[in-house]
Amino acid sequence: MIRRQRIFSAFACIDWSGAAVPRPHGIAIALASGQTAPRLIEPAGGWSRALVLDWLVDHARRGTDMLIGFDLSPALPFIDANAYFPGWHGSPKGPRELWRLVDSLCSNDPHLSATSFVDHPDISPYFRRHGGREGTLFGVGIGRLRQVESHQRATGQARSASCFNLVGAAQVGKSSLTGMRLFSRLEDRIPIWPFDPLPERGPAIIEIYTSVAARAAGVPAHRSKIRDSEALEAALACLGSPYQPVSRLDDHATDALVTAAWMRSTAANADYWHPEPLTNAIAQQEGWTFGII
The missing domain is CATH 3.30.420 (Nucleotidyltransferase; domain 5)
Known part of the structure; x- marks a missing residue:
């Protein structure tokens, strides 16, 4: 890169x-x-x-x-498990494939929303959703994080939430998924x-x-x-x-x-x-937040 x-x-x-x-x-x-x-x-x-x-x-x-x-x-966390959706045969191999998957599964959702993606039977177990619906593959605690999210929390630069969490005022999952639809288009x-x-x-x-x-x-x-x-x-x-x-x-x-x-x-x-923690693998699979060093 x-x-x-x-x-x-x-x-x-x-x-x-x-x-x-x-x-x-x-x-x-x-x-x-x-x-x-x-x-x-x-x-x-x-x-x-x-x-x-x-x-x-x-x-x-x-x-x-x-x-x-x-x-x-x-993008979603990838580096921690070498997959966006570990254990699922349909897990995308990279961010652009992920964007296309979100957009295709939500093709009937109006306004570039992403409801159908998180309701998909193979994908919903990875998310924490409203109504106490915590997927069996959501993980523990706050959920899986991208490397930049783990780094900024450890260094006190910011406190972002997991993209797999769709509940609460601090959640960023819904906006991120709709953003992926936009990036695909x-x-x-x-x-x-x-x-x-x-x-x-x-x-x-x-x-x-x-x-x-x-x-x-x-x-x-x-x-x-x-x-x-x-x-x-x-x-x-x-x-x-x-x-x-x-x-x-x-x-x-x-x-x-x-x-x-x-x-x-x-x-x-x-x-x-050029943040020191940003490797080529992170850059290609998960991305990075500008301003986090």
């Missing part, structure tokens, strides 16, 4: 959602370009996952010089780091955790969300970013705004592109 870094002129954060509705309120996109204040991109009626896909395809077509961060996990139009090397030009996608950006912006762990203009302005100032008033001040919008500014302030940090 070739690892390199480059200069981008624009930075977009996509706060994602796993809600099985036409236009999830949890989707927010913020853009930080040049030295201006980050701003929200808000289509009439709000974002749908299909509209986000169209937005990405348009930037791929135009070759926009943009780094795009998605707040989701682009994106059809390699935009490279996704570190599965792919960074392109010489045009857009690239990375995985981010908005909580990592919040900590860097001075938001204390016990107050992980920003819900007022004063706190947003202070967080952006901590990142060296100007502020301008925005029409939306919920968790999703402010997460996206702060993270876009954080990406702009950190994208030149070589340590983030």
